[in-house]
Each structure stands twice: as structure tokens, then as C-alpha cells.
Amino acid sequence: MAEKITIPIGPQHPSLKEPACFTITMEGEKVVNAVVGLGYNHRGLEKACESRTYIQDLYIIERVCGICSHAHSTAFCQSLEYLAGVEIPQRAAFIRTLVAELERLHSHLLWLGVGAHEIGFDTLFMYTWRDREKVLDLLATLCGNRVNYGINTPGGCRRDLNDEEIAMIRKAMNELEEQVKYYTELALNDTILAARLSGIGKLSHDDALRLGAVGPVSRASGVPDDVRAIDPYAAYGIVPFKVITDDHCDVFGRAVVRVLEMQESIKMIRFCLDNLPSGEIAAKFPRRIPAGEVFTRVEAPRGEDTHYVRSNGTDKPDRVRVRAATEANWHAVRHMIEGDMLADVPIIIAAIDPCYSCTDRSFVVKDPLTGKDKQMDWGALRQYGIDWYRKERGVDPSRIPLPGKRFY
């Protein structure tokens, strides 16, 4: 009988609302119990919003998350627009959708890189992050910022698109399409990746529903929930797209969903550019909002973001409640880790696309009864996973052949 080892992973990281500490109990190679500890960096944003005006709050809300910032500001603006009864111009709705899809593209590319890094496929990590820079350059040109775009304002958008920018986006999309095609082929057909990713981090369809998983995690378990389709907002009621689902129910499925979603995003961005309505980009918005309450959902790259805003007739909200996608997926993570091997823990945690570095410190502490303590940081755990698969299973993603030609 193997000795039991308890491993706390985490928690500190300043970027996400919910940094996490995973305390993992092992029996040999197998995880028998995982306890998720949250709340290490609660910033009190909701309380802060109550004492500031709606416009000031927008800047706080946009900083809930660095990657999904547009999703949060869209949700907040939509809440305010509903409460004030203001309808945004069509052009603004299209620009919001366009930026949201660019955000999804950069977030999924980032995830693909991080996921590849965790399994020791660093070349793919370099490829995807290079491609992500393309998207970030576009966002910086359109919005003035690489993240925290500041494009949303209650009533519409703050910046318009001109022909030069549209041409720039089209050119970048053509280049990215080639790359994404290659990633799709890799994700769907490469045997080494399949050997490394399939069958780990299992989350059945029923468990995804029961544990309230959202976004690509639930869609990879065959749950066709995508707020863009079930509760359309901005221009999503007009822009055609396919809700990507997969029935692998594991990390492999989550990779497939994200890669195929990138293809959809590129199509949607092209549609937005082709059908961009002319006219105003912002409607007049009142300073004070009549009393009311609204519950808004937005599909962030990581899943469903929900916002609740209650107004009281003044220029400040009475209550703002934000629930980010990662907060909904923690419950599923615990379930996914249990029963799997320590070597799979990094990629399983990475596969929900949390704000990843929140798990960047980990320590292995042996049971005090057995004496010796051993420490292992996140890098060592990652290396352990890579080496274990190379040695025990003969799976080495760094051997995956890469295309001979450079796309750009």
C-alpha cells in the first residue's frame, strides 16, 4: 500500500478574482482527494462599485479579469442599458461582437500555448503565442490597449473602425486562418497529442450539468450551452455561428472545442466586417439610472460570466454581483482531478483555462508521520508530468513534426 502524500498547490497570484490552492492527497500516483481553497486575493470590487458612479464602475469591472475584460464590461454595460432602457446602435453591437470574438481568439490561442507548455510541447507554445501577438496587435490598434480594451461604454462603444483598420483585420484573419487550420489538424489527427490528452480529466455530460461547468469545459462534455446562442446579446442574434460541442468529455475534447471555436470566431469576425452597419456608435446615456434589477449573462472565452446589477435611482449602483466563468468551473475541477494521476494534474487544471499562474507555486509535503518533507514547485510538477509520460507511456509531444513552411 502506497503512502499517502498531501500536496498543496497554490495559491497566490494577483491577477484573478479567484486564485486557488489545491490540496491534493495522493495514494502512489493516484489522486484520491482534492480540496480547492479559494479566496486568497479577494479585492472587494463589488463593495468598491457601490460607492462609485456607473462610469467609474465600468473601469473597475473591466479589471475583474485581464483576459475576459471585454466580456465583463459588455455584461456590465448591457445591464446598465437594460436598466436605463437604452438601446445601443447596431454598429456598436457589431463592434462589441467583433472585439468579443477577437478576445476569444486571443484567449484560446493563449490557452493552446499554455496547454502545450504543460505537456512539454513548447514549440506549439511558441507558435500560438506568436499568433496571439497578431490578435493583440489588432486589439491595440482598435482599442488602444492590448488588454482592458476600454471599448465599451454604457450606450455603445467608444471608438469606431475605419477602412484602414478593417483592411488590417482582414489581412490578419487570412494569416491566422492558415495557422488555425494547422492547429485543428494537429488537435484532431495527431496521435501523440491524442495519446497524451485523451481519457484524462474526465467529466461526464451529467456531471458537467450537476456541477455547473460552463464554457468550453461543459461543451466538451456534450452540453450545448453557449450564452451567445441561448441568450443572444450584442449582434449574436444576427451573426451566424455554430455552437461547437464535443463528446470526448476529457482534456482532448476541451482542446478540440477551443480549436474549432477559433475557426468559428474567424468566420464571425469576417461576417462582422462584411456586414458592419453604418451610423452612430453610441447612444446617449443617462447619468442616473431608474431603480431596478437585472441579471445578465455573457459568453466570455472561458465560459458564462453572469452579472447582477441593482440600481436605486441614483448615479451609483445598489449592488453589483459578478460571477466569472472560472468560479463556476472550480467545482468540476475537483471532480476531474480525483482518480487521475499526479502527472495529469497540471494539464487538467490548465484545461479549464483558469487564470493560470494562480497555481504557480506548489509544494509536495509528505505525511508528517513518514518523516521526510519534500518540496516541489509548479515547474517541477510540470517537468514530472512530462518525464513520467515520456518514461512510462512513451508519449513525448515535443516529437510532433511541425510544418516545413512558414505561414507569415
Added chain:
Amino acid sequence: MTENKIDMAAMVVDDPVVEEVKVDISREETIVARVTERFPYLLGTLTIQRPGRIISNPLQREHFEEVLAYLISEQSFYTFHLVIGVDDGDDLGFIYAISNQDKIVFLLKERAPKADPRIRSLCDIFPNALWHERELVDLFGAVLEGLPPGPTYPLPDNWPAGNYPMRKEWNPAYFDNKTMTYNPPAPKNTEGGAE
């Protein structure tokens, strides 16, 4: 290029514009009709805010629990999104967002007096309610009956007891985060003393 920037000050006006939107809400109406038929005291208290949103008035605990049980068992509201705590003056409000297979979100509200904010934990029905309910304990001082033991969330371990920061009367200006103490202006000074 310079015209791309919007002057924020020019956009702000004082009178809100309210517009009516015509939409199909037959599925929501069916649910409301069935729920009010079963619980006549809910008559006139359920609002269909827009497609996919039904909102209730705050209910007392006994009523809340029976309505929730009915919604889950008879109306298939199986998905729990989150619970939102609100400060309603002398009461604490709890807004549960649950949805069914048609993706209709029901905001079912519960109310408990601040003096004795006891509510039932839903962790046995919805396992993903755990962190949201722990948040109610820490931030609002609610007492969740049946909440599984575990770490506090989201406040730090050395947070002073009896301080519930999301309650309206709690002012972050009086909190000293070096000593982790809450120092409101002298209590002998009657209300209105804050400067």
C-alpha cells in the same frame, strides 16, 4: 482618426429613455401560471422581466423552500447559477438564479432578518452552491444551515469576527488593514457623526 473618440461628457443626459420591446414570452407565462396555481400566495408577485427572466418578490423561508422544491421537481429547474446576497436594510436578501432546460432563468428571492439571518444551505441539491454560500457567510453574516465544513471564503483567516463587509453599514474607510481592526467613529456619538 481624431473623430473616433467620443466626448463622454456630451453623452450624458439626465432623463432616461424607456422603450417598450415586443417579444414572445409564452413559455415564461406558462411557468408563472403553473407556479401561481400551485402557490396562490405568489399571485401577482412574479414578474416576467424579459424573455428568459422570471423574478419573484422576496419570500419568507418556509415559502421559499417549498417554491424552490416545486421548481426543481416539477418545473425542471436543475441548473444553479449563483446566489446573490443583498442588503435590504433590516433584512438580508438572497437571490437564487436557477434555470431550466429552456434556459429560462428564475431569480427566486428569499429574505431573512439581519438579527437572525438563518437560511438553508442548498449544497445537498446543488453541489456548486458551496462557494457562493460560503461567500454569504463571510460577506453578509448569513447563517447557512447544513453548509459542509471547510475553509472560509473569501475573507482571510485573520479577518475580525462580526465584520460583514458587504452589509451597507460596514464602511471600508474605517477598516485598518494593517492591524485588521474595524474602527468606526466613536459609538457614543449618535448617528450622523461620520464626516
